[in-house]
Amino acid sequence: MNQQVGIKSVIRALSPITKGILCIGFILMFSIFCKMWLVAFNLNLFIILLCFYLKEDAIGLIVSLKRIWFLLLFVGLFQGFVGKSFDLFASLNAIFKIMGIYLTATLYTRISTQNELLYFWEICFKPLKLFGLSSNELALTMVIAIRFMPVFIDEIDRIRIAQIARGAKLTRNSIVSAINFMPLLIPILTQAIRRSEELADAMEVRGYVADRPRGRYKSYKLCGYDYLAFLVMFITLALLVWKMMS
Amino acid sequence: MRLSIGNLVIKFNDNPFLGPIEAVFDSGCLNLIVGRSGCGKSTLLKLIAGFHKDFTGAVSLDEDYFEPEGNVALAFQNPESLFFNSSVFEEIAYSLSVSGDNKDSIKNHTESWMKKWGLDPELYSNKYPYKLSGGEKRRVALAACTILSPKIILLDEPLAGLDRVGQSDLAEIIYSLSQEHIVIVVTHEPELLMQKDSRILYLNDKDTAQYSSSEFLSKAVIDNDFYPLPEWYSSTLRSYAQFYDLPMVNAEAVAEYLESYNNESASGN
Numbered sequence: 180m181n182q183q184v185g186i187k188s189v190i191r192a193l194s195p196i197t198k199g200i201l202c203i204g205f206i207l208m209f210s211i212f213c214k215m216w217l218v219a220f221n222l223n224l225f226i227i228l229l230c231f232y233l234k235e236d237a238i239g240l241i242v243s244l245k246r247i248w249f250l251l252l253f254v255g256l257f258q259g260f261v262g263k264s265f266d267l268f269a270s271l272n273a274i275f276k277i278m279g280i281y282l283t284a285t286l287y288t289r290i291s292t293q294n295e296l297l298y299f300w301e302i303c304f305k306p307l308k309l310f311g312l313s314s315n316e317l318a319l320t321m322v323i324a325i326r327f328m329p330v331f332i333d334e335i336d337r338i339r340i341a342q343i344a345r346g347a348k349l350t351r352n353s354i355v356s357a358i359n360f361m362p363l364l365i366p367i368l369t370q371a372i373r374r375s376e377e378l379a380d381a382m383e384v385r386g387y388v389a390d391r392p393r394g395r396y397k398s399y400k401l402c403g404y405d406y407l408a409f410l411v412m413f414i415t416l417a418l419l420v421w422k423m424m425s
Numbered sequence: 426m427r428l429s430i431g432n433l434v435i436k437f438n439d440n441p442f443l444g445p446i447e448a449v450f451d452s453g454c455l456n457l458i459v460g461r462s463g464c465g466k467s468t469l470l471k472l473i474a475g476f477h478k479d480f481t482g483a484v485s486l487d488e489d490y491f492e493p494e495g496n497v498a499l500a501f502q503n504p505e506s507l508f509f510n511s512s513v514f515e516e517i518a519y520s521l522s523v524s525g526d527n528k529d530s531i532k533n534h535t536e537s538w539m540k541k542w543g544l545d546p547e548l549y550s551n552k553y554p555y556k557l558s559g560g561e562k563r564r565v566a567l568a569a570c571t572i573l574s575p576k577i578i579l580l581d582e583p584l585a586g587l588d589r590v591g592q593s594d595l596a597e598i599i600y601s602l603s604q605e606h607i608v609i610v611v612t613h614e615p616e617l618l619m620q621k622d623s624r625i626l627y628l629n630d631k632d633t634a635q636y637s638s639s640e641f642l643s644k645a646v647i648d649n650d651f652y653p654l655p656e657w658y659s660s661t662l663r664s665y666a667q668f669y670d671l672p673m674v675n676a677e678a679v680a681e682y683l684e685s686y687n688n689e690s691a692s693g694n
Contacts, residue, residue: 338509344474345507345520346498346575366511373555 188233189404191290197405199299202287204412209279212419216268219275222415226282235290240282247281288325296322298399327371334367426452426487426576428473428607433482435465435472443468445482448626448635450577455603455620458611459652460628466611467502469628470579473609474499486576498573502581502611504566505555513539513557513565514550520573535572542568543594560591567595571602578602580610584617592617615641616654616674627652642671 193201205222213219230237244251251274259270288296297318304314427449434444443465450456458466471477473484475493484491501507510516518535526534536546542564549557554565563583571578583599584592596618602608612618615625623638636644645652646659646666658674665671665686672682 337506340476341507341509342519342523343476343494344497344499344501345570346495346573363509366509369511370509370555 188235188290190229190233190235190408192402192404193408194399194401194405195291195295195299196302196399197401197408198287198291198295199303201408201412202283204416205283206280208416208419209276209283212416212423213272213276213279214423216272216275218419218422219272219279223275223279223282225415226279226286230286235286240285240289243285244278244281247277251277293322293326294397295399296325298395323375330374331367331371334371338363338367426607428491428577428609429483429485429488430473431483431485433472433480433484435468435477436479436481439479443628444480444633446626446628446633448624450607450609450624452607453604454622454624455600455618456607456609456624456626457615457618458609458626458628459613459615462613464628464630466628467581470499470581470609470611473497473577474579496575497577497579498570498575499579500567500570500581500583502585504559504562507566507569508554508562511553512550513544513552513554514546516554516565517544517569517572519569524573538568538572542598544568559586560588563587564595567598571606574606577607577609580608582611582613584612584614616658619673621673638673639670642674643667646671 190198205226208222209219213222227237227241229235230240254277255270255274258273259265259267261269291299300318300321301314304312304317307317308314428451429449431447432444433446435442435446446469458469460466468477472480473493474497476499486496508516510519514535517539518531521531521534536550539546539549544561544564549561549565554562557565563586567580567583580599584595587595599608599610599618600620610618615623619625619638619642621638624635625638625641626635627633627641641652642654643666645654646662649659655674658679661679661683662671665682672678
């Protein structure tokens with residue numbers, strides 16, 4: 180969920196609007212149009228190969244799947260046992276769909292800066308202004324929520340280091356260590372809120388007011404690669420729809 | 426107890442960053458690590474604590490394999506990075522509670538430990554650690570780190586940001602800890618902690634080496650570029666620098682030293 184810095188690739192140079200639409204488009208493809216496991220598998224393969232081709236961290240992306248292995252296993256088994264006997268293809272289809280959604284979302288957040296995410300979601304939320312809601316505040320809340328997970332993971336890591344630094348011998352048993360960790364969840368949340376308050380103060384003292392109109396340092400324009408990306412997405416979508424209809 | 430590091434090269438991404446370092450750290454005396462900012466002092470502490478794994482060379486405790494986990498306490502430069510509980514009492518008692526002690530013994534032990542570090546249990550027990558002053562936070566962090574009495578205590582700039590009284594109080598506690606544990610302190614102000622029997626590991630690009638306190642003081646007085654000591658100390662003792670028994674960096678010790686030296690000279694004449 181964290182932005183990866185220090186990599187230059189075509190996909191990163193795309194406009195935030197293109198990145199956002201591609202992300203939503205692929206998530207829709209996985210959720211609605213993938214009716215066969217082979218199609219879902221091929222789409223996953225396409226994303227991974229694209230990452231290799233564009234010199235993105237494809238290995239890191241694949242390794243990140245270990246975070247959701249339990250979810251994949253659970254969904255696979257659940258979907259497989261829906262019928263009278265175990266349906267392997269239905270199980271694989273469910274697994275590859277979840278995997279695809281996860282890879283798309285992870286790739287999207289990895290290749291987008293905070294400002295790019297904010298820019299796209301602000302545009303998405305603009306119609307809500309009709310109901311008196313601030314699109315900027317909603318977008319900011321959403322981006323902070325996305326970026327909050329790595330902070331949360333960092334906080335857990337900090338506490339683990341703080342525990343070892345106190346000379347405490349931590350158990351190797353993951354279940355016992357998870358139980359020992361439960362009482363610390365409330366302080367972790369409290370500290371995360373405290374840090375967010377500090378961040379809010381820091382932003383305000385630098386003159387940030389969410390609902391004030393302001394300009395942008397960087398203007399985002401669509402270029403040739405954006406149109407190419409849309410073309411790839413629409414061809415893929417058309418193929419999927421055709422496959423579903425036939 | 427003796428912690429030895431031999432032929433140690435600290436690396437980052439497999440690239441050598443510092444070393445080779447040869448040093449020994451004993452209990453019964455205070456071990457200091459000094460050097461310029463960014464020279465690798467804190468990284469060396471993290472390496473001993475087992476957090477930095479990219480290195481070659483050996484770290485051994487009493488000539489045996491050294492396992493950091495459970496044997497080392499490390500108080501970070503920023504005391505807040507050690508806090509994760511909602512009260513000072515819980516913060517200090519945490520290590521005892523995970524080690525499975527019963528409630529009464531945890532309470533008694535924690536309260537006596539708080540008193541040792543100058544934290545009145547009645548005043549501080551229920552306070553939120555983040556709301557304390559800088560000096561109090563540091564005391565809480567140090568108390569929390571040392572309550573299990575690990576064999577090795579690593580302190581990263583424990584006196585930073587304290588007033589003179591706070592510094593001398595803490596220095597006293599740290600010195601008393603060093604009598605029973607191997608205490609290694611990273612500091613930019615060695616003169617505040619240095620004792621006659623202290624060992625100083627000086628990390629620098631040219632020649633990283635370990636000195637006795639008198640060797641270190643003598644070298645620093647002769648050559649201000651070697652290590653900058655307070656100007657009053659260097660200028661007063663420059664003519665005595667050839668002797669290896671220079672006094673510690675405090676006015677009283679220097680006055681006593683000069684007096685005894687002058688008396689000896691007078692009786693010699």
